[in-house]
Amino acid sequence: MNGKELVKLALDLGFSDAALMDTEDLVFLPNFRTLCEENMCGKYGVNYACPPDCGTVEEMRRKVLHWRQALVMQTMWDIADPLDNGEIKPAKAQHNKMTRQLIDRAGGQGLMIGVSGCSLCDPCAITTGEPCRFPELQYSCMSAYCIFVNKMAEHCHMDHKCVPGITTFFSMYCFDEREDG
Numbered sequence: 001m002n003g004k005e006l007v008k009l010a011l012d013l014g015f016s017d018a019a020l021m022d023t024e025d026l027v028f029l030p031n032f033r034t035l036c037e038e039n040m041c042g043k044y045g046v047n048y049a050c051p052p053d054c055g056t057v058e059e060m061r062r063k064v065l066h067w068r069q070a071l072v073m074q075t076m077w078d079i080a081d082p083l084d085n086g087e088i089k090p091a092k093a094q095h096n097k098m099t100r101q102l103i104d105r106a107g108g109q110g111l112m113i114g115v116s117g118c119s120l121c122d123p124c125a126i127t128t129g130e131p132c133r134f135p136e137l138q139y140s141c142m143s144a145y146c147i148f149v150n151k152m153a154e155h156c157h158m159d160h161k162c163v164p165g166i167t168t169f170f171s172m173y174c175f176d177e178r179e180d181g
């Protein structure tokens with residue numbers, strides 16, 4: 001499936017917008033790692049796909065650059081309070097489900113970057129010292145990769161709004177493997 005077909009598939013699946021970009025145009029800000037350490041999402045240290053267990057900032061950057069292209073996918077939600085977890089959580093789960101559907105239909109080769117850290121198991125197997133239950137399906141979020149989402153959205157000509165009434169989520173499918181990667 002080529003890039004144009006992937007964009008069409010994303011729109012058909014219900015994403016509000018989708019666009020392609022070169023992974024080399026992504027901006028990685030290592031300082032974002034301190035935001036993860038503040039643990040506002042509660043997943044720091046208790047999820048294989050989140051810092052510090054997901055890998056160093058440089059390892060995460062290299063994981064992304066292993067692929068040449070990224071399909072950026074956006075959903076927009078009518079959520080009155082962007083801090084209301086009761087509404088935010090199911091919206092994120094739906095966005096991640098759609099992202100996985102797209103990757104499955106695209107053939108499954110590539111890297112998924114989700115909205116929020118992996119929530120395939122509750123709790124993550126790391127909390128009981130077991131290995132990851134779905135290593136092929138687990139995904140890290142944009143923050144874990146230190147991706148500057150505002151710049152990414154700007155590059156894709158997409159709005160990045162989180163205000164009362166409009167909450168925007170992004171995910172990514174990195175594909176087109178580098179031969180030397």
Ligand code: SF4
Nearest residue numbers: 118121124125132133
């Ligand atoms: S698949 Fe399950 S065990 Fe693996 S990182 Fe995700 S939540 Fe944790």
